[in-house]
Amino acid sequence: MQLIHYSLCPHSRTARLLLNEYGIETALAEEKPWEWRAPFLAVNPGGNLPVILLDNAAICGIYPITEYLIETNVYTEDATIPELLPEEPVARAETRRMVDWFHTKFYHEVWSYLSYERIENPFVHRKAPNPEAIRAAMANLHNHMAYLSRLLEERYWIGGDYISIADIAAAAHISCLDFIGDVTWERAPIVKNWYARVKSRPSFRPLLQDTVPGIVPPPFYTNLDF
């Protein structure tokens, strides 16, 4: 099994965390999402990341990958592997609402702007970031962090009482923002407390060791006690 990913892609990080939680070893192949390389498009015509390569099939995109990993790991006998989706249908729907919140809403309102301005613009197009776009994305980020704070006052994990794919998705997005130094932790102590719990899981360790040319994460990025 191979995972085609990019380190600072929240959807790719979600897949890596899920694979690590399930104890599935995968070779990683990096794909820069802005390059639209023909050999990659031949595998995934949609051009989106991540992609899991099986022997004779490709699973393209975080929605199919998440559901595939849950479906193929749900009957595992290994008690150390967490169930990442509750069994009750309405609880599953609430968990998936929060997964969707991050992969769609948070992604489009925060990450797509910040990644363009802080990564693609300076390193690919050699252009200065647009301060107005950054300001708009940061305002959206503060609103989202406030919503998460309210949510985490009522529940211990993002999707409910137990850790789930919603925490994995949320932590993947927030870890990308943390890498580029955009999370103002002092404004959201409850979210910080939750993130410290997810970040301390063994599944997270490999992600914290990633390096990206030209970007130095803040010193607390790798600290489990930040």
Next chain:
Amino acid sequence: MQLIHYSLCPHSRTARLLLNEYGIETALAEEKPWEWRAPFLAVNPGGNLPVILLDNAAICGIYPITEYLIETNVYTEDATIPELLPEEPVARAETRRMVDWFHTKFYHEVWSYLSYERIENPFVHRKAPNPEAIRAAMANLHNHMAYLSRLLEERYWIGGDYISIADIAAAAHISCLDFIGDVTWERAPIVKNWYARVKSRPSFRPLLQDTVPGIVPPPFYTNLDF
């Protein structure tokens, strides 16, 4: 059960078609997505459509709704209700890839532009549509129709050999575009042939009877043999 929806919202149409396929009767409540009404946001803080209201829970967004409807209808004894997701994990992933293609890629590259320029701009903001945005969206639409044509040369349905949630999602998006007159059917005869098959299903009938103030769909919109 109540469905909060908007007629010209492809995600809402997907939910209506799924409910109709599964023979689940629901009261419809219209919500205009651009109004961001406080009572609606109290039900769904994400503000996205559609939402299913159960007795004491809300299921928000097309991803949780689709999976919820599949999970709660999969063991039905009624042979007239189609299985809308194959059983084999890789085939399920391919079906979900195409669902995601429409709900995310197609939506953001085509529908979000065209609905803004053709519906929200003239009827809400009383502004003329931006011809450049329309041109860009139409170019994207032609590329997507070409991809669908290639796909449908190899398979009878969008997700594979059987009708699935991918056909439902695809037909929901295309029916919205057809309503505002933006599908150039003569360029994509294979897609037209597939759409005629989906459109003829009883689940589709109620959607074809929708009216939207200020917009007159082309005469072939309601024809099953167009």
